[in-house]
Amino acid sequence: MGKNTTNISTLKVGGSHSYYELQLLHGLFHTEIHGIISALEVQKESLQEVIIEYCTCGAGFKELMNCKNLEILRIRYCNDYNTNFREVWLLLQRPKLESMNGIIIEESLLLKTLKSFCPNITYLDISCTVLSTQLLELIGNLQNLQFFTLRSVWFINRIRKEELKIRVKKFAEILPLTLQYLDLRYSCLHSYIDILLNYCDASLKNLLINCIDNEKTTNALIEFSKRKRTLNCVGVNSYCNRSLAKEIERYFALVVLLLIANFENSLIPRNFSTHY
Secondary structure, three states, X not given: OOOOOOOOOEEEEOOOOOHHHHHHHHHHHHHHHHHHHHHHHHHOOOOOEEXXXXXXXXXXXXXXXXXXXXXXXXXXXXXXXXXXXXXXXXXXXXXXXXXOOOOOOOHHHHHHHHHHHOOOOOEEEEEOOOOOHHHHHHHHHOXXXXXXXXXXXXXXXXXOHHHHHHHHHHXXXXXXXXXXXXXXXXXXXHHHHHHHHHHOOOOOOEEEEEEEOOHHHHHHHHHHHHXXXXXOEEEEEEEOOHHHHHHHOOOOEEEEHHHOOOHHHHHOOOOOEEEO
16 A cells, blocks of 8 residues: 555445454554555545544554545544544544444443543534533533534433433533534424523524424523624524414524535535544
8 A cells, every 4th residue: 555556536445244254353553554554655635534443542543644635534443542642632523422322332431532632622512411411511611613413312311300400500501612503403402402502602603403382482492683783594493383483483484404505514514523
């Protein structure tokens, strides 16, 4: 790869699934991945995407910093968020953390690592099980965050209602002032949108929620719009109450997202990102 090819745009290493293949791949990565990464030096002009799967990410990744056109680094099904490649963590601007079953392996450790080594994040798309202390600390530390999508707070019923209200209030209060785009459609926080808006001081331009189905949500949206004077658009998956929706259209645009393809992509620019 280092001698015969100098025009690779996408590199995928891994992808095995069976037990024996995983054992073999683990051995390969343990001894050879540094050589593979080192060979990327000759690809620094062409490489745009690197995908690493089913491995322990303990090798040096400094060579990735020299890839001038690298936009996407995907790390999938890897069980070690090693902080030795700190330089790569510092480059992260658009991390997306997701899992097929809604649970991220070593979620607490990963959130702690992002908080410690990734101060330059401007876009965050994350699936978490709860509004944990680690998540709140991470969000509060991202002073350049502009786009935030929160998904899959599946185990919200494990938290007492009064405690959850306190966490939602704190979550709203620590949202960075730079935040412009907030997507909560799949966060299971629909019942607490009023609390979030009442305590949010971020200058939101675009807010995505599941639906508008009661006066409490409607009033919270209107009051937030009046207070901040920055809200341009509220996106919903469906109209649940047309009369309520009509009332708030005097203050900002209301968009049914299921009728518009690629709405999110039209608002968020491409940039260097990592997917977990």
